[in-house]
Amino acid sequence: MEIIQIVGIGLIATILTLVIREQKPIFAFVLAAFTGIYLFLFLIGKIDAVMKVLENLANRSGIPSVYMSTILKIIGIAYIAEFGAQIVRDAGQDSIASKIEFAGKVLILVMAVPIISIIVETVLNLLPAGG
Template sequence: MSMLQAGIIGVAGALLAVQFKSGKAEYGIYISIALSLLIFFGILGHLEAIISMVQTIGAYISMDTVYIGTLLKMLGITYIAEFSSNICKDAGYQTIAGQIEIFGKLAVLVLSLPILMALLDAVKGFLS
């Protein structure tokens, strides 16, 4: 899916959802969720190329594959957290959206701690 297609689908879906919100508000939410999932699955088609390029970059700079995997996990967590948070906000549940965002941030923090410790060990090794 190209950016143009995603934009057209998004704008058309937003206009359709606005039309349905005046009659039955829940239909607008369902349309919003369905189109968001459609665009999400369109993005998944490009994910393989992104992963391949990140692995190639990791090979050029001789980076440990564990760090690349962690980076991709962080990317996935942030995307899923943002996606689900926006759906909750669209449905009118800002409190739940805020909790999802906080959980996503904490999950990324937990994933980054081993990398931070490895960085501190490397700095300690240089200073010794």
Template sequence: MDILTVCAFSLVSLCVVVLVRQLRQELVPLTVAAIGILMLGYLLVSLSPVLAFITDTAKQSGLGGYFSVLVKALAIALACQVCAEICRDCGENSLASKVELAGKIGIIILSLPILQQLLLMAKEMLQ
């Protein structure tokens, strides 16, 4: 990922949003959402080497199952955060809160099997 590319894209996007705001105010939320999605796509592509490295390291350590849950939880958190910020940019704070709540519930549901294993291990240790 080239941070200068991200900064340049952000500045050009800012100019576009300011221009759209002056010409057609009603298109600003759509413009901001589209720019956010484009930037997110670029950032996700840039993350693939990092995820590959972390996945290989997790496989070598023998913690692949736990690691996959961790990566999925991180993906849920990031996706919900980006979506909530786009909702806030469009003036929909209530919807943003619901997206964040859905993400938290999703992470809890995702982590239930690990919690179950942890409780079984604790039960075995106490016996």
């Protein structure tokens, strides 16, 4: 089971980080950061498989691919921003981590505007004209 590998790597890295932190704090941070990056890369294959299934479903349902592509990009932005913010927070830089999270939210909003526009236009077209 992959979760056992992930938890095992996390526990080993945590123990090593705690031991190293006393002598070399910078090495402890580097170890923690590389562990996070390794785990992220480990999961990219899983994320890719989910993306392909969702794209296949969108194609079969007749949803234009631009919408599904945009939604997947939004999800990607959210995960990457959160991951980056956590690494920066681990380094003790909460202020910078907050800025990364804010930037992620702004980019998500920018990506969502075309979808929101289409939803509003669709609702307006469903409403009866003039009162």
